[in-house]
Amino acid sequence: MRCAAGIEARQVNELAINIDPIQAGGRLTADAMKAVIAYGDGYSVCDNCRKPNRLDYISKPPIAEFHREVAAWLGMDTVRTVPGARRGFQAVARTYVDKGDPVILTSLSHYTEFLAVEESGGIAREIPAGADHIVTAEAAAQKAEEVRRESGKDAVLAIIDMVDYQYGNLHDVRAIASALHQYDIPVLCNGAYTVGIMPVDGKALGVDFVVGSGHKSMAAPAPSGVLAATAERAGEVFRTTGITGDVTSRKFGIKEPAMMGCTLMGATLVGMMASFPEVRERVRHFDTELANNRIVLSALQSIEGTRVLSEMPRKHTLTRVDTTASFDTVAQKHKKKGFFLASELEEKGITGIIPGATRVWKFNTYGMTTAQAQYLAAAFTDIARHNGLNVA
Numbered sequence: 001m002r003c004a005a006g007i008e009a010r011q012v013n014e015l016a017i018n019i020d021p022i023q024a025g026g027r028l029t030a031d032a033m034k035a036v037i038a039y040g041d042g043y044s045v046c047d048n049c050r051k052p053n054r055l056d057y058i059s060k061p062p063i064a065e066f067h068r069e070v071a072a073w074l075g076m077d078t079v080r081t082v083p084g085a086r087r088g089f090q091a092v093a094r095t096y097v098d099k100g101d102p103v104i105l106t107s108l109s110h111y112t113e114f115l116a117v118e119e120s121g122g123i124a125r126e127i128p129a130g131a132d133h134i135v136t137a138e139a140a141a142q143k144a145e146e147v148r149r150e151s152g153k154d155a156v157l158a159i160i161d162m163v164d165y166q167y168g169n170l171h172d173v174r175a176i177a178s179a180l181h182q183y184d185i186p187v188l189c190n191g192a193y194t195v196g197i198m199p200v201d202g203k204a205l206g207v208d209f210v211v212g213s214g215h216k217s218m219a220a221p222a223p224s225g226v227l228a229a230t231a232e233r234a235g236e237v238f239r240t241t242g243i244t245g246d247v248t249s250r251k252f253g254i255k256e257p258a259m260m261g262c263t264l265m266g267a268t269l270v271g272m273m274a275s276f277p278e279v280r281e282r283v284r285h286f287d288t289e290l291a292n293n294r295i296v297l298s299a300l301q302s303i304e305g306t307r308v309l310s311e312m313p314r315k316h317t318l319t320r321v322d323t324t325a326s327f328d329t330v331a332q333k334h335k336k337k338g339f340f341l342a343s344e345l346e347e348k349g350i351t352g353i354i355p356g357a358t359r360v361w362k363f364n365t366y367g368m369t370t371a372q373a374q375y376l377a378a379a380f381t382d383i384a385r386h387n388g389l390n391v392a
C-alpha cells in the first residue's frame, strides 16, 4: 500500500507491538486520526479567527477552551502550544538567558535542553546524578552554590527532567525546585516523558514552567507540545510585542514574540485536542501501566544474567536493562550476531528495540494491554530458552 509513489503506508503500530521508548506515548488515538485528516490543510484552524487574532483565542474549534483546560490540568495558570518540548525550552531560555549566563541542567538532561541553552548563549552546568542515577535536591543546591562561587553570579534558569530519557527514573522535582528557588533560579520541569502519561501538577511541584511533548506523550502528531507557566512567569515568557515599523508605524497587537505570534495551526493542534479527553483519562490509570511493566520486567529478570539499570521498583514504564551476561552471550555465537534478538522479536510481531543491541537497551511498555504485556514477557523468555539461556 502506498500514500504516493515512493511513500509506503506506515503500518508499524497496526502490525506489531511497538516497545520503542520514544514512540509508545505518541501513538494517535482514533479521534486524533480523524482530526489529522480534517485539519491537514495549512492554516485550517484559522477559518474562524477573529480579533484579537491570536491562536489561543480561537473558539471554533475550541482552541481557547483547550488552553484553559490544559493549564488547569497541569496546575498552572497559562499555557501555550509549541512545536515540540524543545521549542518550549527555547522560548524560556530566550527569555532568561543572555550571553555567558550559567544555566543548570543535569547529567541526565536531554540534548535539546543543551541546544536551547547554547542557542541563547548560555553555559550548561550539570547537576551530577548519584550512583543510583537519581538527581537529588542536595546535589542541586550544591551545584547552585558552585555556580555562584565560580561565576560570581547565580544561574538564570534550571531545566529539570521529571523522568529522564536514559533510565526512565523519577526525580524529586518538588525538592529540587525548592532548593533552586533559594537562589531565585526559575525552574522548568521537563515533562516530555510525564505530561500525558502520568499525573503532573506544576503547582504541587512548585515549578515556574511545565513543558510537555505532544508527539512523545500526548498521543498527538509531530511536532507538538505544551509550555505552561505560573501567572508570575507568564508575563515574562508570553510578553506581547512592542515593535513598530518605521515606515508604516505598524504594531502587532497582542502577538507574542517568544511564540512567533501563532504556533500550531492545523493537524498538530487539533490532533492534540482530539486526543486530550483520552489522555486526561489515561494518566489516572498509570498504576495499570506500571503493573504491565512489572509483568515484562519480571520475565526479563528471570533470564539468568539480565540486570535492570533503572531504579527499582519502577515508577515509569521506560526501562533500561543490561543483557550483556544474557542475550549478548548468545550474540557472540549466533550467525546473526546481535541482530538475532530484534530479528526473533520481529518474527513474534514485536518491534521497537534497536536492531543489533544486546548489551544495554531500553524499552517502553506504555499503552499496551495486559494480554500484550504477557505476550511480550513470554516472547522474551521463549527467545532466551530457545537460545540456551537459563530461565528461572
Ligand SMILES: *Cc1c(COP(=O)(O)O)cnc(C)c1O
Pocket (backbone or CB within 6 Å): 022, 083, 084, 085, 086, 087, 109, 110, 112, 161, 163, 164, 165, 190, 192, 193, 212, 213, 214, 215, 216, 224, 225
Ligand atoms: C523526547 C524528549 C525531549 C524532546 O521532545 P520534543 O517534543 O521532541 O521536542 C526533551 N526532553 C526529554 C527528556 C525527552 O525525552
